[in-house]
Amino acid sequence: MAENNIILETRGLTKNFGGLVALDHVDFKLREGELRAIIGPNGAGKTTFLNVLTGRLPPTSGKVFFKGEDITGLPSYKITRKGIALSLQLVNIFPELTVFENVWVGAQMRFKACRNPFTKAESLTPIRRWVEEICRKVGLHDKMDEVASNLSHGDQKLLDIAIALSTEPTLLLLDEPLAGLSRKEFAEITEVIRELSKTKTIILIEHNIDAAMKLAHKITVLDRGRIIAEGEPSEISENAKVQEVYLGRRR
Amino acid sequence: MKRRFKPTLSGCVLAIAVIALVVIGPLLPAGLRSLLIDIMIFSIYAMAFDLLFGYSNQFSYGQATFFGLGAYGILLPVLHFGVNLWVGLLAALILCVVFGLGLGFISVRLGGAYFVIITIIFNMVFYLLSLDWTWLTGGDDGLTFTAPPVDLGLGQFSLYNPIVNYYFILAFLVVSYIVLRRLVESPIGKVLIAIRENEDRASLLGYNVFRYKLLAFVVSALFTGLAGALYALRNRYASADYFSIILSGEPIVWTIVGGSGTLIGPIIGVAIINPIIYYVGVFWKHYLIIIGLLLILIFRVSPKGIMGVIRSKIMGRG
Numbered sequence: 291m292a293e294n295n296i297i298l299e300t301r302g303l304t305k306n307f308g309g310l311v312a313l314d315h316v317d318f319k320l321r322e323g324e325l326r327a328i329i330g331p332n333g334a335g336k337t338t339f340l341n342v343l344t345g346r347l348p349p350t351s352g353k354v355f356f357k358g359e360d361i362t363g364l365p366s367y368k369i370t371r372k373g374i375a376l377s378l379q380l381v382n383i384f385p386e387l388t389v390f391e392n393v394w395v396g397a398q399m400r401f402k403a404c405r406n407p408f409t410k411a412e413s414l415t416p417i418r419r420w421v422e423e424i425c426r427k428v429g430l431h432d433k434m435d436e437v438a439s440n441l442s443h444g445d446q447k448l449l450d451i452a453i454a455l456s457t458e459p460t461l462l463l464l465d466e467p468l469a470g471l472s473r474k475e476f477a478e479i480t481e482v483i484r485e486l487s488k489t490k491t492i493i494l495i496e497h498n499i500d501a502a503m504k505l506a507h508k509i510t511v512l513d514r515g516r517i518i519a520e521g522e523p524s525e526i527s528e529n530a531k532v533q534e535v536y537l538g539r540r541r
Numbered sequence: 542m543k544r545r546f547k548p549t550l551s552g553c554v555l556a557i558a559v560i561a562l563v564v565i566g567p568l569l570p571a572g573l574r575s576l577l578i579d580i581m582i583f584s585i586y587a588m589a590f591d592l593l594f595g596y597s598n599q600f601s602y603g604q605a606t607f608f609g610l611g612a613y614g615i616l617l618p619v620l621h622f623g624v625n626l627w628v629g630l631l632a633a634l635i636l637c638v639v640f641g642l643g644l645g646f647i648s649v650r651l652g653g654a655y656f657v658i659i660t661i662i663f664n665m666v667f668y669l670l671s672l673d674w675t676w677l678t679g680g681d682d683g684l685t686f687t688a689p690p691v692d693l694g695l696g697q698f699s700l701y702n703p704i705v706n707y708y709f710i711l712a713f714l715v716v717s718y719i720v721l722r723r724l725v726e727s728p729i730g731k732v733l734i735a736i737r738e739n740e741d742r743a744s745l746l747g748y749n750v751f752r753y754k755l756l757a758f759v760v761s762a763l764f765t766g767l768a769g770a771l772y773a774l775r776n777r778y779a780s781a782d783y784f785s786i787i788l789s790g791e792p793i794v795w796t797i798v799g800g801s802g803t804l805i806g807p808i809i810g811v812a813i814i815n816p817i818i819y820y821v822g823v824f825w826k827h828y829l830i831i832i833g834l835l836l837i838l839i840f841r842v843s844p845k846g847i848m849g850v851i852r853s854k855i856m857g858r859g
């Protein structure tokens with residue numbers, strides 16, 4: 291029963307913006323534990339795909355299933371609670387709060403104690419430990435008291451991932467986490483993603499095809515809203531269609 | 542355990558301030574005591590506004606709606622049904638929660654710039670209705686009533702005694718502060734702050750942003766109504782003016798001067814602005830110039846208000 295460990299599935303997922311077809315009948319399946327890269331040229335619909343998956347945009351038609359359950363059309367906060375976390379293409383953090391406070395917000399989601407309006411947040415030691423653990427995972431543990439807006443771009447990206455992790459998702463969606471980084475930051479975040487993929491299912495949107503090849507188990511190529519190829523990294527690099535629309539266009 | 546959240550003005554300083562207020566109460570000249578009572582009532586109003594604006598980033602220009610509702614919410618039952626003080630207060634608070642839910646549902650749903658406009662419109666509607674429905678509100682002339690005694694089980698105290706009145710209001714201020722402080726330091730408060738900082742991210746984390754904002758709206762309505770009820774009690778009077786849009790603007794000034802998102806800041810704002818009105822306003826009708834200059838000064842020196850200065854200079858954090 292290979293179908294059993296399919297964690298995410300879309301059927302005929304379509305999104306139109308007026309006359310523009312951003313997603314065109316996308317049928318997509320993701321296995322539990324997989325690290326899947328989605329690549330494709332600018333405007334291919336990668337971000338739109340994640341936005342529709344997470345309920346930030348309603349699909350025009352089609353369905354999304356998570357762990358076998360139809361989640362199409364649920365508001366995004368409900369989808370998050372089911373265990374899907376999204377880290378956006380543009381850094382999306384709480385700029386005026388410290389690293390610790392940034393991660394805390396999502397961490398609260400995990401703990402029942404937080405439903406009591408009159409507990410002092412600070413006294414909730416299990417949450418504090420969890421926040422510290424997350425910060426350690428992404429390598430921000432020695433910057434926990436720094437205000438987020440003062441961090442370097444790379445650290446802000448890491449913080450964004452940490453925030454996404456704080457809700458303890460089973461599926462992590464990362465929209466171009468490696469874009470616009472210095473060489474050192476690139477290596478750092480690549481390592482973090484590799485480490486995370488040992489315990490989580492991940493969809494990684496990536497512009498840099500080499501990075502995608504190195505990290506992913508499997509690659510999906512999107513062009514003008516359609517999946518034009520899917521397979522192991524080696525298959526993708528040899529695929530003629532991919533070379534034409536993606537690699538070709540880049541050169 | 543190391544503190545990791547931003548420090549607030551230490552409880553110690555506040556406790557000393559409260560003890561000082563308790564001790565000096567009976568010693569004060571009547572005029573000053575009366576001014577302090579006003580400051581304390583408006584401090585509750587200011588904190589209620591801060592919860593809404595400073596913690597959940599909802600800029601209301603219509604809070605007087607709830608100030609007026611609170612005032613009439615206690616006045617009318619006491620006047621017409623002779624209920625006791627606690628029943629009257631309860632009625633006022635329930636009224637404010639009910640209207641807070643209703644008006645909040647609409648204005649929070651619309652959100653953003655609409656929120657400001659809708660709160661103004663609601664305020665105008667209530668103001669005009671209260672002017673018009675003189676049979677209910679007394680309109681411009683207002684209604685007077687007899688303040689019921691404070692019955693604590695161990696004896697009755699008359700609010701007509703200015704010192705009783707003073708302690709009565711002080712007690713409500715302290716309780717309001719403690720409740721609101723606990724709320725903003727609870728996990729709910731952390732979510733409100735997160736919504737203020739980045740609403741989109743908060744909802745991405747699984748929080749129902751609408752519900753949290755509505756909660757802030759209703760709690761703010763409740764405490765604004767409490768301030769209104771206390772003000773009516775203290776004056777034994779309410780009129781359409783309690784719904785005045787000018788009254789909706791005042792907490793904005795207090796909060797800007799004192800520093801939003803701090804609870805204490807807006808209280809400091811009241812304590813600075815109201816004496817200016819009280820002492821300068823009586824002999825110089827252009828006293829608003831002083832307040833205007835003060836606002837400009839604050840904007841130039843410390844956009845985060847007086848609490849911003851205190852936090853960065855004394856506690857080493859912005």
Ligand SMILES: Nc1ncnc2c1ncn2[C@@H]1O[C@H](COP(=O)(O)OP(=O)(O)OP(=O)(O)O)[C@@H](O)[C@H]1O
Pocket residue numbers: 307310312330331332333334335336337338339379497
């Ligand atoms: N909210 C929107 N309204 C209208 N059009 C949109 C919207 N969001 C995306 N689009 C359009 O949909 C198409 C797909 O955009 P999308 O952002 O999903 O591409 P992408 O693959 O993420 O590209 P990039 O690599 O630049 O991030 C683009 O043509 C874009 O202009």
Ligand SMILES: [Mg+2]
Pocket residue numbers: 336337338379465
């Ligand atoms: Mg994109």
